[in-house]
Amino acid sequence: MLKKGSFRVNNSYIRHKTYHTDGRCRFISLRIVRVMKTQTENGPAYQPLYRQIKYLITESLVSGEWRPGESIPSEVELANRYSVSQGTVRKAVTELADQKLLVRHQGKGTFVASHSEERTKFPFLRIRPDRGDVESLSASLLDVWRIKLDKESAAALGLTEGASGWLIRRLLSPAGEAAAYEEIRLPVSQFEAISESIIEKHDCMLYSMYEAAFGVRILFVEERLKAQQAEGEVASKLSVSAGFPLLVIDRVSYTYGERPVELRRSYCNTAEHHYRNRIL
Amino acid sequence: MLKKGSFRVNNSYIRHKTYHTDGRCRFISLRIVRVMKTQTENGPAYQPLYRQIKYLITESLVSGEWRPGESIPSEVELANRYSVSQGTVRKAVTELADQKLLVRHQGKGTFVASHSEERTKFPFLRIRPDRGDVESLSASLLDVWRIKLDKESAAALGLTEGASGWLIRRLLSPAGEAAAYEEIRLPVSQFEAISESIIEKHDCMLYSMYEAAFGVRILFVEERLKAQQAEGEVASKLSVSAGFPLLVIDRVSYTYGERPVELRRSYCNTAEHHYRNRIL
């Protein structure tokens, strides 16, 4: 989360200490500065207080001090814990909420975002039916294989060629027709105990399963889209003839620290569906 | 910009007035409340102060009081103008900067965002070459036609069938090969004086031209993607054979007030290019 940069070291912190003459402890702030310095190797670094707080909150999320779906301490409590003002905590929490790591509910508290509790079954899916209701899509598992990852897949996951992986295959369907066929590749190292039964227990909602069963929370995904002709097994899985134009989506899913943990290729029949995107 | 909602009317504003007993004018705040009330028809409305300020700033952008590329008044000046604190102005400006209507530069000022000054030639384009440098793409104009808008296009632009429109056709190319063929439809009502020469004077950078020549600033776009087989003229324009799989992008471009002002269909050859997307 913490961006490494070329921030100049200056006296701001020493001066910062002198703001407060009411005898309150300032050790925590000093410690934060030291943490940040060791975090950024190449040269001295400066980060505003609220980013340091943001980093500390993220650490607590990664370590599991606060788990998905649970509430984190109130802003006042966090302000005390880190010895900063509530406004500074707010700014840190706001950025984490913008990144969808946290969810705020006025009057109730701030919660760790969770794929299990979100109403959307497929949080990052941009495929929509051309007409009809928003979420009629459901997933059905085809099979699960233990494989050796090829060079390209292994590299994309930060592993070496031949590392053990899982290959999950499934269909996305609106009703009878299959809208998409998907191949998902995962490193066995992080998803040891995957099986067909555990996937079906989670209704084939993979991100929710990663989180609940393996403690791996997906934060964002990156996709590359191409148009390609259907061939062989893919064509038959989607019940289209060879040469039929498909939308092929290559997705990499990332967890904390921008670490890639899942590869996914989706072959979509866009005869009655489309991929929706809004660009700011 | 202003979201209509079911905010409860309460006494917050009356109490708010009593915060300040230093004799400063509060008429402007009161006027703001009245403006907001008339803006939202269905029932009484309440919006926090910073959103009301945001709305007033947006009005000044729409009216052209501050033009693209120019700086707007400093936060202190705006705070005086609206009789609120600098923090409240900051919050309004922050939201507008997040929406990319404004751009902040520390030490220099806050500027109205402009497509003419942005370094990216195609601000909303997600097509990238699979390998090679980031921005080798360039556009070349094919032709410009004056047409009657068909029912569907007219409806998408909020016009009636048969309304006058422009049809602009162009190619996007990396080097020799054409990566995409595009058809752009515009209402004549808002783009009266379009011609080949004016487009070429702007290097075929359309959004920049809309802004500079017609005062229409595009704020965001919505896209629907499908895979489709190349046919007839499109195939020949892209030098591919009939049946070649193309990525077809239907885009609607919006200006202030979420008003659609441009339709665009792009046919992309994704043999050596892809559509990139990051989802949070």
Place this chain on the structure above:
DNA sequence: GAGTGGTCTAGACCACTCA
């Protein structure tokens, strides 16, 4: 009524730009 997040203020000082 107590506790949560949300808004707003006034004031201080920092980082950066430019003349």
Place this chain on the structure above:
DNA sequence: GAGTGGTCTAGACCACTCA
């Protein structure tokens, strides 16, 4: 050195939730 946006504080009160 003056002016800009950026950070941080302390304190007040509002909107909302829940018991």
